[in-house]
Amino acid sequence: MADAGARKMIETLGLTKRFNGFTAVDRVSLTVNEGEVYGLLGPNGAGKSTLIRMLTTLSNPSEGTARISGYDLLKDAEKVRETVGIVSEKMIMYDRLTAYENLRLFAKLYNVPRREMDARIEELLKIVNMTKWADEQIGKFSTGMKQRINVIRALVSMPRVVFMDEPTLGLDPQSTADIRDFIKRLNERDGLTIVLTTHIMNEADVLCDRIGLIDKGRIAAEGSPAELKARIADRGSTVVELDIIDPPPDAAERLRAVEGVRSASQKENCVHVIASREDAFQDIVNASARAGLRLRNASVSQPSLEDVFLHFTGRAMVEEVKDKVPMRGGGHGPPGMGFRPRGR
Amino acid sequence: MGAKTLISHSLWIAHKDLLEFSRNRVMLGMLFVFPLFMMLMTGYIFPSGNTIRDMPVAVVNLDDFNGTQGPESLGFYAGLEAVNHRTGYFVLSNSSTESAAREQITRGERTGAVVILANFTSNLRTGGQGYVTVLYDQSKPQISLQLTSILNAVISQMGTQRAVSTVNRTTGEDNNTSMAIVIPYKVQNKGTVPGNPNYFEFMAPGMMMMVVMFSVMTGLPRAISHEKEAGTFDGVLAAPTSRFSIILGKTIAQSVRGMIQGAVVLLLALTLFGVTVNGSVLLVVFLLLLGIFSFIGLGIAITSAARDEETASTFMMVLQFPMLFLSGVFFPIEQMPVYMQYVAKAMPLTYATSAMRKVVVLGAGLGDILTEVAVLLVFGVVLLLVAIPLFKKAMTR
Numbered sequence: 001m002a003d004a005g006a007r008k009m010i011e012t013l014g015l016t017k018r019f020n021g022f023t024a025v026d027r028v029s030l031t032v033n034e035g036e037v038y039g040l041l042g043p044n045g046a047g048k049s050t051l052i053r054m055l056t057t058l059s060n061p062s063e064g065t066a067r068i069s070g071y072d073l074l075k076d077a078e079k080v081r082e083t084v085g086i087v088s089e090k091m092i093m094y095d096r097l098t099a100y101e102n103l104r105l106f107a108k109l110y111n112v113p114r115r116e117m118d119a120r121i122e123e124l125l126k127i128v129n130m131t132k133w134a135d136e137q138i139g140k141f142s143t144g145m146k147q148r149i150n151v152i153r154a155l156v157s158m159p160r161v162v163f164m165d166e167p168t169l170g171l172d173p174q175s176t177a178d179i180r181d182f183i184k185r186l187n188e189r190d191g192l193t194i195v196l197t198t199h200i201m202n203e204a205d206v207l208c209d210r211i212g213l214i215d216k217g218r219i220a221a222e223g224s225p226a227e228l229k230a231r232i233a234d235r236g237s238t239v240v241e242l243d244i245i246d247p248p249p250d251a252a253e254r255l256r257a258v259e260g261v262r263s264a265s266q267k268e269n270c271v272h273v274i275a276s277r278e279d280a281f282q283d284i285v286n287a288s289a290r291a292g293l294r295l296r297n298a299s300v301s302q303p304s305l306e307d308v309f310l311h312f313t314g315r316a317m318v319e320e321v322k323d324k325v326p327m328r329g330g331g332h333g334p335p336g337m338g339f340r341p342r343g344r
Numbered sequence: 345m346g347a348k349t350l351i352s353h354s355l356w357i358a359h360k361d362l363l364e365f366s367r368n369r370v371m372l373g374m375l376f377v378f379p380l381f382m383m384l385m386t387g388y389i390f391p392s393g394n395t396i397r398d399m400p401v402a403v404v405n406l407d408d409f410n411g412t413q414g415p416e417s418l419g420f421y422a423g424l425e426a427v428n429h430r431t432g433y434f435v436l437s438n439s440s441t442e443s444a445a446r447e448q449i450t451r452g453e454r455t456g457a458v459v460i461l462a463n464f465t466s467n468l469r470t471g472g473q474g475y476v477t478v479l480y481d482q483s484k485p486q487i488s489l490q491l492t493s494i495l496n497a498v499i500s501q502m503g504t505q506r507a508v509s510t511v512n513r514t515t516g517e518d519n520n521t522s523m524a525i526v527i528p529y530k531v532q533n534k535g536t537v538p539g540n541p542n543y544f545e546f547m548a549p550g551m552m553m554m555v556v557m558f559s560v561m562t563g564l565p566r567a568i569s570h571e572k573e574a575g576t577f578d579g580v581l582a583a584p585t586s587r588f589s590i591i592l593g594k595t596i597a598q599s600v601r602g603m604i605q606g607a608v609v610l611l612l613a614l615t616l617f618g619v620t621v622n623g624s625v626l627l628v629v630f631l632l633l634l635g636i637f638s639f640i641g642l643g644i645a646i647t648s649a650a651r652d653e654e655t656a657s658t659f660m661m662v663l664q665f666p667m668l669f670l671s672g673v674f675f676p677i678e679q680m681p682v683y684m685q686y687v688a689k690a691m692p693l694t695y696a697t698s699a700m701r702k703v704v705v706l707g708a709g710l711g712d713i714l715t716e717v718a719v720l721l722v723f724g725v726v727l728l729l730v731a732i733p734l735f736k737k738a739m740t741r
Contacts, residue, residue, distance in 0.1 A: 056582045081584040090575025096364040108356045109583040111349065137367070153579070 009034040009161055009193045010055065014064035017050050017217075024050040026217035027064065032161075032195060032210075037187050039208035040197040041305065043315075047217040048197035049089060052163045055195070056086045069160055082110070085159035089166050091150040095139035099130060099149045102138060103156050110157030117156075124152035128182060144175030151179060155186070162186075164196040168203060183207060201305040211305070213312055220312040228308045236278040237262070239307055242271045242288060243297035254291035258284060263310055269296075274307055350592075353585045357593025361567060362600060375601070379555055379609040383617065386547060386674060396490055397432050402439040402448055402457040407464035414465025416474060423502045424458070433494050442477075449481050456480040456491045537622055537706060545620075548613035549704040550673030550697035552606050552628075557635045557693060558664060559602035560595070564643035565656035567594055573652055587736050591644060598643075599636050606632050622707030631703065631713075635696040638720040641727025648731065648738035667693045692723040 010032040017025040025047040032038040040048045053059040055066060057077045065072055071079040086092070093102050100121060107117045125131045128148040138146060147167070154162050167183065168176040184207065186192045198204050204211050205225050213220040213228070221228060244251055252266035255273055260280050264273045273284055285298055309315075365371055403424070407417030428434050437454075439445040445457035461475040468474045478495050480488035504526060511522040571577040580590055610628070613619035621628065642663070650656035670677070670684065671693035677685050688694045699716035702708035710717070 053578075056578075058578055058581055078584050081582060084582070086578065086582045088575060088578050090578070092576050092579030094360065094364055094576060096367040097360065101360075101363065105356055105360050106579065106583065109353055109580065109585045111584065157583075 007034045008032070008067075009036070010038075010066060010068050010195065012051075012055070012064065012066040015051065015054060015061050015066055016063035017047075017054060017059065018062045023217050025054065025061075028214075028217070028219055029064075030212050030219055030222060032193060034160075034193055035187070035191045036209045037183070037194045037196065037207055039204040039211040040195065040214050041199070041201070041204045041211050041309070042197075042214035043199055046214045048214055049165050050217075051214070052086070052088075052165050052195070052197060056084055056163055057081055058086075082157070083160050085154035085157060085162040087151050087154045087162065087164040087167055089169060091146055092153060093138050093146065093150055096137055098135045098137050099125070099141075100134040102149065103153055106153055107156045112157060120156060120158070124155055127185075128152055128178070144171050144178075147171055147175060147179060148182075151182065159192075161193045161195065164194060166197055166199070168198070168200070180207060201309075205305055213309055215309075215313040215315065221308070225305060228305065229303045232303050232308055232311045235311075236276065237303065237307070237311065238275045238278060238280045238284075239301050239303045240273045240275065240281055240284050241297075241299050241301050242273065242284070242293070242295060244269050244271060244288075245294040245296050247271070247293065251291075251293055254293065255284065255287060257291075258287040274303075274310060350586055350589050353589035354593035354596060357580070357585075357590060358596035358600070361594065361597030365597070365601060375605055376608055379551075379605055380612060382555065383544075383548075383551060383609065383612055386551065396487060399434050399455040399487070399491055400453065401434040401436055401491070401495075402445040402454045403436055404439045404442050404445050404457060404459045406442070406462045407460050408462050409465040416465035416468045417460045420460060420464070420474070420476075420502070423505075424498065427498050427502070433498075442479075445479060449479060452481075454481075455484070455487055456495070458495065539620065542618065544613060544617040545705055546701070547674060548609065548617065548619045549700035550671070550693075552609040552613070553632065553635050553696045553700045554668070554671075554673050554693060555609050556602040556606040556632045557639045557696065559605050560598045560636045561639050561643045561646075562657070562660045562664070563598040563601060564594055564640070565647040565650060565660065566653060567598065568647045569650055569653040569656045581739055587739060588732070591732070591735060595636075595640055595643075599633070602636060603629075603632060619704070621704050623703035623709070627703050627710060628700065631696065631700050634717065634720050634724075635692070635700075638692040638696065638723040638727070641724065641729075641731040644731035644735050645727070648734040667691050670694075672697050692720055695719045695723075 008031055010030075012028055012030050015025060015028045016023065028047075028051060030038075040051065042048055050059065054061050055068065055073070057073065057080055061073070065074050067073070068080050069083045071083060073080055094105075097105070103121045103124070104117065107121065112120065121134075122131070125134055128151070130145065130148055130152075133141070133145065138149065141149070151164070151167060154164075164183070168179050171179065180203065183194060183196070187194055196203075196207065208225065210222065210224050211228060212222045221231070223231065242255075247266065247269050248254075249266075251271050252264040255261055255264040255271060258275075260275045260277045260283065262274045262276050264271055266272075275284060277283075281298075281300055285295065288295055288298075303311075403421060405413050405417050405421060407414045409415070409417075425436060428436060439448065439457065442457075442459050445454065445459065448454040449457060457479040459477040459479065461477060464474040464476075476499060478492055480492050482488065507526045508519065508522045511517065511525050512519060515522070515525075517525070568577065571580070610621075614621070646656055646659045646663075650659055666687070669675070670680070670688045671691045672688060673693070677688045677694065680688065695716040699708075699713040699720075702713055702716075706712075
């Protein structure tokens with residue numbers, strides 16, 4: 001876990017990436033301390049992956065730079081590569097090679113001494129319970145098994161920082177839980193600095209020491225999950241959950257018209273309302289009655305990261321996927337069921 | 345980064361590629377099937393040293409000698425049949441009129457026709473020449489070329505025999521002297537190496553060169569863009585591995601694959617198609633490697649320019665097609681118009697093919713192919729100088 005006053009492991013300085021006039025990452029300056037799990041949370045196309053690609057030297061920034069463990073991204077690219085590991089969204093593994101052969105290849109490319117290599121591979125395989133599959137070709141594995149190898153592949157080189165782009169994307173719930181445990185363990189046991197991107201709120205909440213909310217290429221807010229939530233509470237927001245009997249389809253819209261309501265979203269018979277006043281509860285309940293909504297239940301709830309995101313960006317995180325996958329519970333999909341449409 | 349690390353990385357990358365390749369049964373099969381197909385196809389569709397046989401030819405006898413076909417024309421026909429009986433070039437059949445024969449050619453029923461014109465017998469008997477027209481099918485230029493040249497040769501041979509026997513009869517000289525009077529110059533054609541080279545011998549060296557060079561040229565962009573699309577390339581690029589190691593490793597793997605394919609071509613040529621290697625096998629291997637070297641820059645440049653596998657393949661197609669036909673693998677470039685020869689001379693494959701052919705067919709040594717070797721080296725160096733910066737730039741887009 002992060003200690004106060006820890007050494008800066010990553011420091012980006014106005015990092016910017018433009019593609020043909022489109023700015024994917026816009027003057028991002030953030031700091032990740034040694035031993036921290038840092039989450040980049042944002043919707044599709046927010047610039048998370050582009051940011052990670054720049055920090056792993058896969059893409060040259062259009063402007064700005066970063067220092068990773070003291071090495072400059074541009075001037076000491078070679079050193080940066082030795083320092084970081086990457087778990088990218090597309091798995092970095094060769095299907096026709098066995099798990100062991102895949103791990104060995106990357107150990108060799110990272111110049112891991114021969115004496116240490118096999119011991120390390122063995123240990124990593126053991127941690128993810130894949131020892132008995134070591135000599136099977138990756139192509140025969142299930143997605144969950146593949147991802148285990150994919151994650152430990154990034155660790156054969158003993159990196160000091162690991163970047164993980166959507167590490168639980170498309171995994172079954174069991175594998176998702178295992179991978180999350182594994183990430184926690186690496187961080188706690190080995191003090192590994194981890195930067196992960198996710199668009200699953202729950203994941204960020206559970207795993208990350210600090211979170212950077214990223215939207216349209218910019219960091220909208222930064223802090224620990226608790227800090228971020230507290231920040232919207234400080235500013236006098238109220239989150240109200242309404243359970244409505246026989247809700248009309250425009251229930252959320254009717255509530256949005258109420259003064260002080262920043263947003264309202266409806267999932268079946270539940271309407272989730274965020275108001276910008278601390279004392280808004282009574283008004284919302286009254287307004288519901290005036291709008292012809294019959295309440296079964298109404299309660300003030302804790303702000304979630306979803307609410308935080310909405311607060312800082314004015315947009316809901318799940319907007320883009322809403323029509324693709326019906327998500328329950330205010331956008332917190334079941335773990336591991338994160339779904340994103342292709343083609344950014 | 346030390347040279348040792350660089351080499352070690354490239355060997356591991358090559359090892360990985362070959363391991364993947366060796367576990368892909370379809371690709372392994374293609375390694376053998378592709379050259380076999382290419383050799384069979386090209387060996388049989390292009391005009392080979394062997395003559396076409398059994399060409400259907402109509403014979404029209406319009407000779408009129410005392411109301412009937414004269415003895416000279418009948419003798420001519422008989423002579424034609426006798427030659428054909430020995431050689432089997434044609435299938436001869438009668439047609440009544442020239443227009444009937446023309447119609448048969450138009451319908452594709454006959455390849456050509458021999459028309460013995462009117463007054464054939466009487467012309468010959470009165471000290472004139474007997475006239476024969478050969479009709480041929482203009483829609484099949486290559487077959488027509490063969491047909492007309494064979495028919496001309498056969499007919500002129502028949503004429504020679506007739507002349508020899510006439511001289512024999514009138515001068516009373518023996519056959520040899522009569523022959524010397526009629527044909528005073530005797531030509532003998534001899535190659536500089538023993539044996540009678542067939543079309544495969546002409547084609548196989550270029551074919552081997554082409555298969556190897558194309559295999560690498562297409563294999564490299566495909567291998568890299570495939571990895572790019574699959575996302576695995578990110579893993580290699582994010583590792584502390586020099587870009588040069590990556591290119592070198594990929595090239596080594598593709599070269600090994602290409603050389604195996606080249607060996608398959610050579611083996612097929614030796615065993616199935618009766619080709620013999622007159623030069624040094626080591627020189628053959630050297631030329632194959634040099635061919636790869638001369639071309640590899642092009643493959644790298646295409647890899648850098650193409651964003652995905654499909655684009656890469658399209659690029660390759662556009663470049664390969666002209667090379668396939670213009671670089672002298674199947675047709676000698678000397679038979680092309682001068683301006684096309686200039687195009688051919690801008691292609692490394694032309695020099696590689698020419699050098700390989702000299703070594704395989706003529707048994708040339710290194711000293712005989714220095715020009716080609718130098719040109720290929722220059723091609724290789726120039727293309728690499730252009731390609732490597734492009735590649736480095738493209739990798740961190």
